[in-house]
Amino acid sequence: MKFMKKIPLYIFLVLMWCNVGFAGWKNFTPDDKEGVYTYFDTTSIKKSGQYTQVWTLTDYPSPDSEGNYSNKVLFNFNCKNYQGEFIEAFVYIGQMGKGVSTSMKDKLPGGWIDFGTNSVTYNLAKHVCDLSK
Numbered sequence: 681m682k683f684m685k686k687i688p689l690y691i692f693l694v695l696m697w698c699n700v701g702f703a704g705w706k707n708f709t710p711d712d713k714e715g716v717y718t719y720f721d722t723t724s725i726k727k728s729g730q731y732t733q734v735w736t737l738t739d740y741p742s743p744d745s746e747g748n749y750s751n752k753v754l755f756n757f758n759c760k761n762y763q764g765e766f767i768e769a770f771v772y773i774g775q776m777g778k779g780v781s782t783s784m785k786d787k788l789p790g791g792w793i794d795f796g797t798n799s800v801t802y803n804l805a806k807h808v809c810d811l812s813k
Contacts, residue, residue: 705737708804715741718800727812732757734808739775749775759809762802763792
């Protein structure tokens with residue numbers, strides 16, 4: 681009976697692993713000198729009016745304070761001013777979104793965020809919005 685209660689959890693974890701494994705990840709920061717690489721999933725780009733959603737994956741060369749090597753974030757970008765809002769986020773104990781994941785949805789800031797014009801996220805928003813035209 682306990683196993684039956686955990687089936688939805690197992691299905692969720694398998695689907696999350698499959699989503700990372702078969703996504704069309706493109707490296708947006710291949711020349712990062714610190715080895716922090718940001719990817720976006722070309723197959724996840726969805727445009728609706730002036731907004732574009734996309735999954736991103738950031739891979740770190742060393743773990744954060746909680747032992748995570750990567751994170752995956754679903755952004756919604758406003759293509760008029762390149763502001764973004766977080767829709768969903770996960771951290772992973774392995775690189776490239778591998779291993780056990782933890783949802784960060786409850787810890788995400790709400791509302792629209794102004795990213796600095798020199799930031800990776802701002803430039804990614806511009807790039808993804810251009811691709812979705």
